[in-house]
Amino acid sequence: MKLKKINVNGITTDNNIFLAPLAGFSDFAMRSLCISYGASLTFTEMVSCKGLLYGNANTEDLLYTTDDEKIKCVQIFGNNPDIMRRACELPSLEKFDIIDVNFxxxxxxxxxxxxxxxxxxxPFLAEKIxxxxxxxxxxxxxKMRIGIETGKPLATDFAKALEQGGVDMITIHGRARDKIYAGPVNYGEIAKVKQTVFVPVIANGGVFTVxxxxxxxxxxxxxxxxLARGALERPWLFSELCGKKVTVRKNEIIRKHIEKLLEKFDDRTVAVNFRKQICLYLxxxxxxxxxxxxxxxxxxxxDILSAVDDFFLS
Ligand SMILES: Cc1cc2nc3c(=O)[nH]c(=O)nc-3n(C[C@H](O)[C@H](O)[C@H](O)COP(=O)(O)O)c2cc1C
Structure with missing residues (x-):
């Protein structure tokens, strides 16, 4: 793919391949792994602004980052501009260079x-946010979608409102809300947004291969x-997109991923929480x-690592 740097209002990324926010998956370990394969921007999963303001216990884990993330991005959600701004002014968000809003x-x-x-x-409220x-x-x-209902596009007007509000980059998922994550991606609607706004536009949806x-x-x-699900199943896809040859040894990738998680969480928590990720690797x-x-x-x-080694090496 054609690689280039992206300038997000003065911060320049090394390339134009990013890891999506993915609830339950894009934690610090997955982000580090993807960065090691070439992702130049990664996002935390979406974090509730109300949860942040009212000190919800699990937000601390969601906000955890490492030095692997040279540019730190948090994704937030909410609908009240004042609450959202106050959440973003909390000390726990100080380290983040970029705040992404979930639309x-x-x-x-x-x-x-x-x-x-x-x-x-x-769009009026979005602009205000x-x-x-x-x-x-x-x-x-x-980060937005092309619309709520398939066949009723609203993306260009919405993107214009975001730009009017001063947005620094727009990622657009090429499916309407009614399709959740299934079905084809509407390239035409993404193209229209790209032609409408001046800020960088990042396309998302259904990218699993070069x-x-x-x-x-x-x-x-x-x-x-x-990249979203494509990266969860094959984090090395970032290297492939950078034009690098990769030798994939899944047992070693799984070991690296687990070791990273153990830097923060206790062994039992990692063992239990990693189950869903292992299904994607397998x-x-x-x-x-x-x-x-x-x-x-x-x-x-x-036990997990020994079973994985047995599976891949015997
Ligand atoms: C399990 C899962 C969790 C997700 N969590 C988030 C999230 O926290 N924030 C967000 O903006 N999008 C989230 N998404 C949407 C993805 O970022 C992405 O837009 C979507 O999966 C389409 O890309 P894909 O077809 O390449 O997977 C999630 C998707 C999945 C499958």
């Missing part, structure tokens, strides 16, 4: 609360690509269902 989450509990993708129907957040002096970016990435850039004219591996079943009963990482 895409399709989940009912977020949508029905008027947050995430529900804001797509309220961005302009209020700009008062923090941070770079403010946005060919997908090439097609996405060609059809949309976007400045860069954001996707497409013939005869891996017995291994998955075994791993789901394991409560320490030594």
């Amino acid at each position: 895409g989450c399709p989940m009912p509990k977020i949508f029905n609360n008027g947050e995430g993708s529900a804001l797509l129907q309220n 961005i302009s209020e957040l700009k008062k923090t002096g941070k770079r403010i970016t946005a 060919e997908d990435a090439d097609k996405m850039l060609e059809e949309t004219g976007a400045d860069g690509i954001m 996707k497409g591996e013939p005869n891996s269902s017995i291994l998955k079943e075994k791993i789901f009963k394991m409560k320490n990482t030594a």
